Amino acid sequence: MKRSKIVLVAILVMLLSACCDKPQKLEIMNTGIEPVMGLGEPISANFTGDAWLKMLSTEPGYDCNVYNVTFAPGTRNYWHSHSIGQILLCTEGVGYYQEMGQPARRLVVGDVVNIPANTMHWHGAATDSRFTHIGITPRVNENATTWGEPVSDEAYEQATK
Amino acid sequence: MKRSKIVLVAILVMLLSACCDKPQKLEIMNTGIEPVMGLGEPISANFTGDAWLKMLSTEPGYDCNVYNVTFAPGTRNYWHSHSIGQILLCTEGVGYYQEMGQPARRLVVGDVVNIPANTMHWHGAATDSRFTHIGITPRVNENATTWGEPVSDEAYEQATK
Incomplete structure (x- = not known):
């Protein structure tokens, strides 16, 4: 009788321990090291904070570049514009996009x-979440990017609060 | 003593039941109803099996369409070609791509x-996995698609075995 109780308690402890692992595992799946299209290499030019870039497609005949950008929490790129435009597909986390003069x-x-x-606009991560988007630059041969100033801490805080 | 044993067994059953839910929940996260960019609406023309299409970007000035395609297990599209080409980004499950005459x-x-x-090529899901890709049609205004015959069951089985 006593032995069976000890066995039960031991099983209980094992199960409790297994269940306590659960949230951690789910978190790894949600914010895992590798975004769905991969992380790529660190980039720093025109970014405030840590970011990674992975080129996905640069086939010349397509006149269209495709890439993955991952922003650490708090990271954003500088104010910039594209002469034809750009498409963002958000695949992980929470981020922000702001056009100058707009919320x-x-x-x-x-x-x-x-x-x-x-x-003129910027995009980046929320203060408390990594953020990943696929970026698509259509008509890349004539789609010029113009870079401006960094997004100040005050402007970023105002935008993301 | 007996009562405490009953309580322990009850807790054990509860925990076992919670732990049995775990694989199911993880499976929902891996192959969930909604792919990362959304499921969209059913499509049937030029597909063998169940498939869903969600248009993501069709901005005329970009000359580049972006969309999400989800294939139920065993589903594939017909043999077809694009006069300029197409980009696929695989975001969920396991699938296949085959050019005519190639493995x-x-x-x-x-x-x-x-x-x-x-x-000439086709793409689609594995026999035992849903499959989702983002599709990008660059230079869409001049990028003509030519549809051919369905991929026969024999050809599909041969390609995916």
């Missing part, structure tokens, strides 16, 4: 942004 | 396919 748009998984031509 | 390529999450111009 920021909060982005979650599944969101699509069609960035208009010649419009 | 099929097995596709997993993170894979990219640059489909060459004027090349």
